[in-house]
Amino acid sequence: MCGARTSSDPLEGRCTRRTLVKTGATALVAAAAPSPLLARSAKAPRVGRYTGLVEDGVLAFKGIRYGRAERFARAVPEPWEGPGVTATTFGPICPQRGMKDEPQSEDCLYLNVWTPEANPAARRAVMVYFHGGAYTSGSVTDPLTHGAKLAARGDVVVVTVNHRLNALGYAWLKPFGGRYADSGNLGQLDLILALQWIRDRVAAFGGDPARVMVFGQSGGGAKIATLMAMPEARGLFHAAATMSGQQVQASGPMHARARTQAFMAALKLAPDDVESLRAMPVERLVEGLGATDPEMGGGPVYFGPVLDMTNLPRHPFWPDAAPQSLGVPMILGNTRDETRAFLDPRGARLAGLSWDNLAERIGREVKIDLDPAWVSAQYRAQYPDWPVERIFYAATTAGRSWPGQVIEADARAAAGAEATWVYQLDRPSPLDPLRGAAHTDDIPYVFGTLDAPGSYSGTGTAAQRLSQAMMGAFAGLAKTGRPGIADWTPYRLPERATMIFDDAVRVENDPRRWQRELWALAPYVQPGS
Structure with a gap:
């Protein structure tokens, strides 16, 4: 997994970020709703002390502070009452090595709200997005994750959250004394503080605090998986969706x-x-x-959630799914060609790829300790018509980016979780023939940001229909606890029903069974743990 667009993401080793064609009985239940009425003050909408703006037909409130924090200390909530605030621009993002064109500040605890109408009686479902970039980089200022289109077409309230990252949010300083007791998980505690703000304040923006869904891509999904094992997060969200983002184990102390x-x-x-x-x-x-990094043998130092036995008293999905998460309906998704996003087919790491060096190249990338020469031979025998590049990307995706999702989905199914649905994005980019269906490519379909910078979806009829399907599926989960596609079969063992999002949307049982079984012959170790 990885973050928004391009970054170095230890959760995936190293990295950076389809039309409902009706087939059989597949039907889209949560179709886009008519444009709702705006609040009365459409020119300068106001909620509490916050004055927003109208954006793409909905009300937007950007840069709302939800907390304040001293360095390496737990954040405290921002008061609701106080002087008026103009909430029309994003707040600064957490300091990081990338995104130098964005204002950065340690004072980065800001969220953004898009709502069809600021009417406390509306009680619309709330969709809360956490960004990718592992725990090191990224931001919800990325145009791919602006929430206006999702709020309007999904008829929901959309909230996006920035928080502390890297050493500022996850450095483990508890051994230095009690004042650092919450270190190692401060970034997670920021997200909990934001969810508490949403619980207490979102009704004023037309949201329903009893129907809050969290969703996130890559590192954002990993943050959600971690929250599902944190006692303080219990009851703050009622559904979840992770997009190429898993956290099986946290970092050991x-x-x-x-x-x-x-x-x-x-x-x-x-x-x-x-x-x-x-x-x-x-x-x-x-x-x-x-x-x-002293533990992963190269690459920049990893900071992520720590098994501190207080804020995070167990691993999220080891040795099983955290019990507190089992009552939360959940979508887990992945893309078919994850690693094409961060192992550039035009870059140096693919230069000179051949049958002679395929095994060595695979061995550099995977996170499961199987003999790469044996793996290469198995793939060539199973798929004799595949060119070397396709085998390389299939093997590195299945042995690096996909196993965490399989482990989490299987663990939930084995534990009898409330409900789990799994998807696989197969629609290749129509803009870049070498990209396939890569990491982050599901983001614009869910947000409806097909034309945003960084989107590889295209804006044609096929892309729009798939966006309607995926947006409806996610919004349906937020509204009802079930995806908004009628015949999306829940994920159970041994069938492993999986929704394939492509130009033809369909359910298949265990669509990559051969690859799943091959990589299950040895244990997966989460990078960073």
């Missing part, structure tokens, strides 16, 4: 401490000089994020 020490060494700090780390300019702290 000893690995997390080694990473913090490597980070401090890169900043030329003594191993116990936490006070300098707390006081240094944030620009210098960000420079230290380039430190080499």
Whole structure:
């Protein structure tokens, strides 16, 4: 998994981000609703002390502060009452190594709301989006995740959330004393604070606090999986959807401490000089994020949720699905060609790929310890007509980006979870023939942002119909606890029913069974854990 567009994502090792054609009995239940009435003050809509704007036919309130925090400390909520605020532009994003064109600040606890009408009696379902980028980078300012089209066509309230990332949100400092007791999971606690704000405030924007769905792509999905094992998140959301984003295990505290020490060494700090780390300019702290990870054998240092036994008392999906999550209806999705997004078919890592070096190239990328020469031979025997590049991407996707979803879906099914639905995006990009159906390509279909910068979907009739299907499926889950496609069969063992989102939308049982069984011969170890 990876983040919005391009980033380095340890959850996937290294990385960065279809038309309901009716077949059989498939039917779209949650079709786009007529445009709802706007609030009375359409020119300058106001909710509480926040003045927003009209955007694409809905009301938008951007850059609403939901909390404040000192460095490495738990955030406190922002009061609802106070001086008037003009909420028409996004707040600053968390400091990070990328996205230098965006305003960055440690003061980054802001959310954004799009609503068809700011009417407390409306009680529309609420869809809350967490962005990708692992736990290191990214932001909901990405045009792919602007919420106006989803709010209008899905007839829902859309909320998107920024929070603390990388060392600011996940450095493990608890060994330095009680004032750092919540470190390692501060970014997660920010999301919980945002969900508490939504519980208490979203009704004023026309939302229903009893129907809150969280959804997220890549690292955003991983954050959701982690929340499903955090006691303080219990009851704050009622449905969930993860898009190429899984968190089977969290980081262990000893690995997390080694990473913090490597980070401090890169900043030329003594191993116990936490006070300098707390006081240094944030620009210098960000420079230290380039430190080499001591546990993953290369790449930038990983910061993510830590098994601290208080805020996160167990792994999200090991040895089983967290019991508190079993009553939450959930969609889990993946794309067929995940790794084409971050193993560039035009880049150096694919240059010179041949049958002679296929095994070595596969071995560099996968996260399951099987002999790559044997894997290569198995793929060639199973798919004799496939060219070398197709086998490379199929194997690296199935051995790197897909296993976490299989583990989570199987764990929920085995535990008798409330309801689980699984999808696979198969529709290839019509704009880039080498991209296939890659990581992040499901985002514009769900948000309806087909024409946004960074979208590979195209804007033709096929893309629009698939967007209607996926948007309806997600909005349906938010509204009713079931996807808005009538015959999307729940995921159960051993059938493993999977919705294929392509130009023809259809359900298939266990569509990549051979690959799933091959990679299940050895355990998957979550990068970063």
